[in-house]
Amino acid sequence: MDRILATYRITASESESKVRAEALAAEQSxxxxxxxxxxxxxxxxxxxxVKAIRPHAGDFEVxxxxxxxxxxxxxxQLANMLFGNCSLQPEVELIDVELPQGYxxxxxxxxxxxxxxxxxxxxxxxxxxxxxxxxxxTPVEKLAQLARTFALAGIDVIKDDHGIANQSYGPFAERVPxxxxxxxxxxRETGGRTLYAPTFSGGPRALGEQTRIAKDSGVQMALVxxxxxxxxxxxxLQVDLDLPVMAHPAFAGAGxxxxxxxxxxxxxxxxxxxxxxxxxxxxxxxxxxxxxAIADAARRPWLGLRPALPVPxxxxxxxxxxxxxxxxxxxxxxxxxxxxxxxxxxxLEKSREFVAAxxx
Amino acid sequence: MDRILATYRITASESESKVRAEALAAEQSxxxxxxxxxxxxxxxxxxxxVKAIRPHAGDFEVxxxxxxxxxxxxxxQLANMLFGNCSLQPEVELIDVELPQGYxxxxxxxxxxxxxxxxxxxxxxxxxxxxxxxxxxTPVEKLAQLARTFALAGIDVIKDDHGIANQSYGPFAERVPxxxxxxxxxxRETGGRTLYAPTFSGGPRALGEQTRIAKDSGVQMALVxxxxxxxxxxxxLQVDLDLPVMAHPAFAGAGxxxxxxxxxxxxxxxxxxxxxxxxxxxxxxxxxxxxxAIADAARRPWLGLRPALPVPxxxxxxxxxxxxxxxxxxxxxxxxxxxxxxxxxxxLEKSREFVAAxxx
Numbered sequence: 001m002d003r004i005l006a007t008y009r010i011t012a013s014e015s016e017s018k019v020r021a022e023a024l025a026a027e028q029s030x031x032x033x034x035x036x037x038x039x040x041x042x043x044x045x046x047x048x049x050v051k052a053i054r055p056h057a058g059d060f061e062v063x064x065x066x067x068x069x070x071x072x073x074x075x076x077q078l079a080n081m082l083f084g085n086c087s088l089q090p091e092v093e094l095i096d097v098e099l100p101q102g103y104x105x106x107x108x109x110x111x112x113x114x115x116x117x118x119x120x121x122x123x124x125x126x127x128x129x130x131x132x133x134x135x136x137x138t139p140v141e142k143l144a145q146l147a148r149t150f151a152l153a154g155i156d157v158i159k160d161d162h163g164i165a166n167q168s169y170g171p172f173a174e175r176v177p178x179x180x181x182x183x184x185x186x187x188r189e190t191g192g193r194t195l196y197a198p199t200f201s202g203g204p205r206a207l208g209e210q211t212r213i214a215k216d217s218g219v220q221m222a223l224v225x226x227x228x229x230x231x232x233x234x235x236x237l238q239v240d241l242d243l244p245v246m247a248h249p250a251f252a253g254a255g256x257x258x259x260x261x262x263x264x265x266x267x268x269x270x271x272x273x274x275x276x277x278x279x280x281x282x283x284x285x286x287x288x289x290x291x292x293a294i295a296d297a298a299r300r301p302w303l304g305l306r307p308a309l310p311v312p313x314x315x316x317x318x319x320x321x322x323x324x325x326x327x328x329x330x331x332x333x334x335x336x337x338x339x340x341x342x343x344x345x346x347x348l349e350k351s352r353e354f355v356a357a358x359x360x
Numbered sequence: 361m362d363r364i365l366a367t368y369r370i371t372a373s374e375s376e377s378k379v380r381a382e383a384l385a386a387e388q389s390x391x392x393x394x395x396x397x398x399x400x401x402x403x404x405x406x407x408x409x410v411k412a413i414r415p416h417a418g419d420f421e422v423x424x425x426x427x428x429x430x431x432x433x434x435x436x437q438l439a440n441m442l443f444g445n446c447s448l449q450p451e452v453e454l455i456d457v458e459l460p461q462g463y464x465x466x467x468x469x470x471x472x473x474x475x476x477x478x479x480x481x482x483x484x485x486x487x488x489x490x491x492x493x494x495x496x497x498t499p500v501e502k503l504a505q506l507a508r509t510f511a512l513a514g515i516d517v518i519k520d521d522h523g524i525a526n527q528s529y530g531p532f533a534e535r536v537p538x539x540x541x542x543x544x545x546x547x548r549e550t551g552g553r554t555l556y557a558p559t560f561s562g563g564p565r566a567l568g569e570q571t572r573i574a575k576d577s578g579v580q581m582a583l584v585x586x587x588x589x590x591x592x593x594x595x596x597l598q599v600d601l602d603l604p605v606m607a608h609p610a611f612a613g614a615g616x617x618x619x620x621x622x623x624x625x626x627x628x629x630x631x632x633x634x635x636x637x638x639x640x641x642x643x644x645x646x647x648x649x650x651x652x653a654i655a656d657a658a659r660r661p662w663l664g665l666r667p668a669l670p671v672p673x674x675x676x677x678x679x680x681x682x683x684x685x686x687x688x689x690x691x692x693x694x695x696x697x698x699x700x701x702x703x704x705x706x707x708l709e710k711s712r713e714f715v716a717a718x719x720x
Contacts (some may be wrong), residue, residue: 004461019464022704023643027643029495029496029523030494030496030497030523030529030575031494031495031521031522031523031697031698032494032495032521032697032698032701032702033701033702035702036698036701037495038704039497039502041497041499042495042496042497042498046495046496046497046529047495053428055619058513069527069528069529069719070496070497070523071526071527072525072527072528072561072562072609074525074526074561074562074563074566074569075562075563076478076525076561076562076563076585076588076589077525077526077527077561077562077588078524079588080523080585080588080611081523082457082609083611084522084523084585084588084611085522085610086611087610087612088611088612088613088638088644088646089613089644089645090615090645091645100581109414110492121442128521134390134391134392134432135389135390135391135397135402135406135407136389136390136401136402136406137390137399137401137402137405137406137430138399139399143401145498146665156512157618161391161392161441162391162444162445163389163390163391163430163441163444164439164442164565165432165434165437167429167430167431167432167436167437168429168432169406169429176697190454191369201432201434201436201440201592202432202434202436202437202439202592203434203435203436203595203596204563204564204592204593205563205591205596206434206592213571217666223442225436225440228436228437228439228444228590228591228592229436229590229592229593230588230589230590230591230592230594231590231660232561232562232563232564232565232566232588232589232679233587233589233590233592233593234590235563236563236564236565248446250440250445250447251439251440251444251447252450253447253448253616254447254448254449254450254614254616255450256613272536278448282384283387283451284448284449285449285451286448309424312534337391337392338391338392338396340395341392341393341396342393342396344396350618
């Protein structure tokens with residue numbers, strides 16, 4: 001029977017490792033004392049198995065083999081089996097997951113991937129540029145103007161700030177058609193193909209309504225925070241949208257699930273075509289190694305899944321473009337938001353500078 | 361303008377506190393350099409304000425006043441404003457949230473609360489009893505038999521194990537009608553009113569289908585893990601179900617959002633009628649103080665919200681019933697799963713012992 005291999009790091013002394021590993025295997029599958037289970041099928045096919053215990057920097061790592069059948073082929077139950085109850089144990093971290101060949105077909109995966117985004121944006125042979133409409137609270141007309149300026153400068157993807165949702169001062173139904181219209185008009189003037197990725201948020205009914213509005217408005221991309229809308233809602237939205245989806249890491253936590261696993265592998269498995277993450281040296285404390293590992297997890301060959309576009313962000317500046325390009329390579333989208341907006345009256349010039357720096 | 365007061369604990373030296381507090385206020389609202397904002401309305405009405413900075417055990421706490429308007433009256437955006445980006449900063453924890461009077465009406469809150477659950481279960485003047493059908497992988501007929509035994513013993517609420525979802529070996533559509541039927545039959549024999557709370561999981565479409573099946577089967581309660589299905593999907597499900605909902609803490613993490621806030625206050629705000637949490641001295645490491653704080657947050661008077669029933673769980677035994685009753689009082693539901701199932705052939709007797717210990 002197929003098994004998922006999940007690696008956990010446990011902060012406890014190695015002398016406890018065997019007992020702790022067995023306890024974790026029970027917690028993440030049958031959730032009851034194993035001695036009280038009579039059914040041989042449950043013991044062989046449902047109970048997670050301890051595949052390895054190995055020392056790690058004074059603590060230890062445990063590899064569990066979790067039966068794919070227990071995940072019910074569905075995102076919330078996959079998350080439950082991987083990190084449901086043990087998320088409540090502060091000494092346990094989820095480090096990595098290996099899926100058996102073919103299991104990835106259970107989930108949509110990136111429908112467009114890096115090639116699909118490149119094709120839509122008309123970009124080959126170089127990294128892509130991205131910026132954000134900010135701040136929330138800005139009137140819709142001004143957001144549309146801002147989008148026009150960015151599009152005239154030739155930025156490839158303009159996303160909503162992730163804090164722009166469906167507030168009274170810029171409801172999705174007013175904002176999204178207006179911004180898309182401004183970008184479409186600018187594209188017509190420049191011959192460019194700037195894409196708009198509005199923020200999708202809320203419950204299933206709101207997401208359904210936003211999908212309808214976005215399609216009616218000719219929107220070609222979407223921004224969604226999977227941990228805010230919920231993993232299974234993210235999957236369903238991605239399928240319904242049938243547009244490239246950029247995953248935002250908001251509410252994704254820090255450290256308890258290794259960022260390369262959550263923001264790289266799992267978001268990709270569930271269908272992210274691009275994944276935003278806080279780049280090193282910005283407002284967040286991820287290390288360079290963590291950031292490179294996220295980018296690697298997003299785009300390296302993995303089962304039958306298309307590669308997803310890594311999007312380093314979080315306090316980046318135009319000055320850092322050469323270093324980021326050197327670090328991440330061309331299959332990357334550089335996201336600079338506040339770093340452009342700080343130019344205020346010289347926004348168009350600053351945006352052009354960003355575009356030129358990436359085009360080289 | 362109404363503001364939500366959110367308290368964060370920041371692991372950093374106090375000399376940095378003012379700069380860090382201002383940075384957090386920007387991160388959790390406008391997400392851009394404040395100096396680059398021209399619009400006076402954004403500065404006064406949208407930007408979060410630093411209300412207090414106070415030392416805390418070598419680090420410091422910051423109280424931000426977050427504009428309610430920025431939350432868009434919706435669960436995913438509320439979570440985003442409270443802990444979206446700063447969830448990615450490992451040095452930041454979200455400790456508490458105070459809502460302005462009336463804001464709670466934005467969300468459903470518990471539709472039944474403690475009184476509603478008591479009424480349905482026909483229980484007054486004592487704590488309630490709860491157990492779980494386990495393990496996943498058990499054939500449906502055997503789960504139904506197990507449920508019959510628990511109901512004959514007079515347990516008030518029988519929930520699915522949170523790992524029982526919609527797997528091929530016990531699909532919701534087969535399992536839920538069969539288990540409900542067994543419990544209804546046992547109730548008829550005993551004159552009791554045992555309730556069944558099946559696990560709802562999956563994406564919006566799956567949840568809609570499960571709601572329909574549950575209603576058709578006469579199910580009177582539900583078990584949902586808000587962090588697995590997603591907070592906004594939880595809200596919508598709770599409204600559609602119109603049954604008492606027990607929140608399960610799976611995937612809710614440990615420590616970065618204070619458990620009394622997340623499992624107590626926020627789950628209650630979003631509509632949990634009962635909230636399960638890992639009791640101290642079991643398989644999880646929550647302290648007694650944390651557990652009592654969760655129970656307090658769930659049921660103390662708070663704005664216009666009904667109290668929710670605290671459900672301590674996680675490796676509890678019948679032997680601990682007197683101590684738990686002394687600690688939590690009567691407005692509590694004690695959940696013992698594996699501790700009953702370990703009795704194997706003597707399950708009915710052990711379950712009766714549990715019921716008798718709580719009834720006193």
